[in-house]
Amino acid sequence: MTGAWLAASLALLPPFAVAMMMTGRGNVPSRLVAFELAASLAVILLVTLDFAFDQASSIDLALTLALLGLPGTLVIALFAERWL
Amino acid sequence: MSGVTAILLAAAVLATWLAVIAFIRLKTPFERLHAVTFVNVVAGGAVAFAAAATDGASSRTFKCFAIWFALVLFGALLTHVLARALHFRDGERR
Numbered sequence: 001m002t003g004a005w006l007a008a009s010l011a012l013l014p015p016f017a018v019a020m021m022m023t024g025r026g027n028v029p030s031r032l033v034a035f036e037l038a039a040s041l042a043v044i045l046l047v048t049l050d051f052a053f054d055q056a057s058s059i060d061l062a063l064t065l066a067l068l069g070l071p072g073t074l075v076i077a078l079f080a081e082r083w084l
Numbered sequence: 085m086s087g088v089t090a091i092l093l094a095a096a097v098l099a100t101w102l103a104v105i106a107f108i109r110l111k112t113p114f115e116r117l118h119a120v121t122f123v124n125v126v127a128g129g130a131v132a133f134a135a136a137a138t139d140g141a142s143s144r145t146f147k148c149f150a151i152w153f154a155l156v157l158f159g160a161l162l163t164h165v166l167a168r169a170l171h172f173r174d175g176e177r178r
Contacts, residue, residue, distance in 0.1 A: 008093040015104040029113035029170045037107060037120045047131050047148060059147045066154040073162045081169035
């Protein structure tokens, strides 16, 4: 069943690339929201890659990224609100 | 189970593509936050259930559902925080 997971991983790469491109375009609010989208897509992409390559331990990478997205985005939102 | 996994993964990919297209077409950052929430809820859930269909009841499946839970819970919180930050940021400039 890793073929379907690998196909899903490959199909998720263009949306992730678009989200990454959008983080470099436009004003600060648009970049911030694009970063949020890219972070969510990165988590989903890591999960699909984990199943595609059947590396059970690397699911912790996706879990860690999902958990660390909260404080990271909070700090960036604070910067955007006050200083950027 | 492989057919169920393929359908769920196709749903996740379709939801992601739809969200990115919506993200490009929507104009304001506040509207674009809806696309992020759509990815978190639909694509995250589809991938979690696809993991359950592939692995059954395993620790990896449990972690996938934990990831989905974190995406939905933190996504709602971060959407509110981001919208609030952008709202105050715009307010200061008016």
